[in-house]
Amino acid sequence: MQPVRKDIHSSELPILCQSCEARHQGMCGALSPEQLVSLSRHTRRVHHAAGEELLADAMPITSYANVLSGVIKLSKVLEDGRQQVVGLQFAPDLLGRLFATESRVAAEAASDVALCVVSKSALENIIRENPALEHRIMLQTLRELDEAREWMVTLGRKTAQEKVASFLYLIASHIDPAHGEPCANFDLPLSRNDIGDFLGLTIETVSRQISKLKADGVIEITNYRHVAVPDLARLRIRCG
Amino acid sequence: MQPVRKDIHSSELPILCQSCEARHQGMCGALSPEQLVSLSRHTRRVHHAAGEELLADAMPITSYANVLSGVIKLSKVLEDGRQQVVGLQFAPDLLGRLFATESRVAAEAASDVALCVVSKSALENIIRENPALEHRIMLQTLRELDEAREWMVTLGRKTAQEKVASFLYLIASHIDPAHGEPCANFDLPLSRNDIGDFLGLTIETVSRQISKLKADGVIEITNYRHVAVPDLARLRIRCG
DNA sequence: CGGAGAGTTGAGCAATCTCAATGTCTGTGG
DNA sequence: CCACAGACATTGAGATTGCTCAACTCTCCG
Numbered sequence: 001m002q003p004v005r006k007d008i009h010s011s012e013l014p015i016l017c018q019s020c021e022a023r024h025q026g027m028c029g030a031l032s033p034e035q036l037v038s039l040s041r042h043t044r045r046v047h048h049a050a051g052e053e054l055l056a057d058a059m060p061i062t063s064y065a066n067v068l069s070g071v072i073k074l075s076k077v078l079e080d081g082r083q084q085v086v087g088l089q090f091a092p093d094l095l096g097r098l099f100a101t102e103s104r105v106a107a108e109a110a111s112d113v114a115l116c117v118v119s120k121s122a123l124e125n126i127i128r129e130n131p132a133l134e135h136r137i138m139l140q141t142l143r144e145l146d147e148a149r150e151w152m153v154t155l156g157r158k159t160a161q162e163k164v165a166s167f168l169y170l171i172a173s174h175i176d177p178a179h180g181e182p183c184a185n186f187d188l189p190l191s192r193n194d195i196g197d198f199l200g201l202t203i204e205t206v207s208r209q210i211s212k213l214k215a216d217g218v219i220e221i222t223n224y225r226h227v228a229v230p231d232l233a234r235l236r237i238r239c240g
Numbered sequence: 241m242q243p244v245r246k247d248i249h250s251s252e253l254p255i256l257c258q259s260c261e262a263r264h265q266g267m268c269g270a271l272s273p274e275q276l277v278s279l280s281r282h283t284r285r286v287h288h289a290a291g292e293e294l295l296a297d298a299m300p301i302t303s304y305a306n307v308l309s310g311v312i313k314l315s316k317v318l319e320d321g322r323q324q325v326v327g328l329q330f331a332p333d334l335l336g337r338l339f340a341t342e343s344r345v346a347a348e349a350a351s352d353v354a355l356c357v358v359s360k361s362a363l364e365n366i367i368r369e370n371p372a373l374e375h376r377i378m379l380q381t382l383r384e385l386d387e388a389r390e391w392m393v394t395l396g397r398k399t400a401q402e403k404v405a406s407f408l409y410l411i412a413s414h415i416d417p418a419h420g421e422p423c424a425n426f427d428l429p430l431s432r433n434d435i436g437d438f439l440g441l442t443i444e445t446v447s448r449q450i451s452k453l454k455a456d457g458v459i460e461i462t463n464y465r466h467v468a469v470p471d472l473a474r475l476r477i478r479c480g
Numbered sequence: 481c482g483g484a485g486a487g488t489t490g491a492g493c494a495a496t497c498t499c500a501a502t503g504t505c506t507g508t509g510g
Numbered sequence: 511c512c513a514c515a516g517a518c519a520t521t522g523a524g525a526t527t528g529c530t531c532a533a534c535t536c537t538c539c540g
Contacts, residue, residue, distance in 0.1 A: 145381060
């Protein structure tokens, strides 16, 4: 798309980007080495521990971030405290509501995460000069919208059993950075409480349904968090 | 953004566009008169009656369409027939999943609708040459994503009463083309069945909750479809 | 007037929630 | 190394919300 000019000043990738696994899949794949160099002057890598709040609902946004590893939980709460998780972000998703001054969701590190942070103005400037980058982000946004709608079916029309199976299948499908086939062996990035908030269920119902799937031999659980799926097709069937 | 050159061949708006009320709000607002002329060579205006299917889930997409008036219902169904409405589109939304070969949802005219149809390749070509247009559509997509997430809270965490109130408030807020303040007087674009499928409720529960809101004096209903809201703030409170 | 389609209402039932008790893991201090 | 606190998860029993099934009503239209 963008011709890659090689000259003495720009043919080298920035150090930060050289080791970035999210680069090819994510939005930075739309950038030439020169553009990466210029963008990387405004980025820095940061780490957050599981549980840290990254963004509060309705707070001003000052920066965006590319997810490099880990899982981020996006959620909204009603006045009386009822909470709903409205999305999960994996590498190489972009964190932060583009072109808005305020966040529309709260974001929290669900696991330990690594981010590549870029200031709001820097990214927006680069987008403005670089339609291919905006296009790439557009494709990501459209995929997020597809996934949100897929999830609305789960929330509105599935039973508790199907919801839990769908959640496990979702994680199996996304946790692997390669992002291809669903994975049969993984750690849950969310507590039972968060799973309940994602599925619109109580923690007790989530627990009961997980126990049932275990009793039926569809999954094996060790240490609460680790899941093994002997037969992904059988899990898939339980998704409704 | 785009300088508007006035010359004898291009200063006139296409006839179709002159009377288009969606133009300023919608994506066409990003186009200069010249660009509108060139786009309009590929567009045609079509009407559909309430109930007509516009797009089937998983079917190839051959064209996009701007909604000029009316309401479109986007939905998904599970194998066993359970249905979930995953979005409503009003003027000036763009119908059709951009940059995909297949639709991810089914689309049906919820009311009589007028559309400005453009072939898939024509719109994608114009987008390619015109980053400002893609940007405009990007903003619309981001707003749709915000709305989908807002609705996930309703589906996952609200009671039947709050769901129905939220639905009425949503319609009150969007039905007016001006799209500013919520409207106190409107016709429901959806049957009780569709409302149920939007809210993840049965038709009976929807009916009972509407009756309850009526009994409580929050709304007045005439002829099943027409709604009057004496005090929008009181309806708002019921949304949870 | 009568039939079809859409909506409402009622009664009983089932899935999920609430509340409460119990179990398991992890880290800390003696 | 063990005891214990605290967080998180599981399990049970009863309450509740929303669903199912069935009867009835309203409106439109021939």
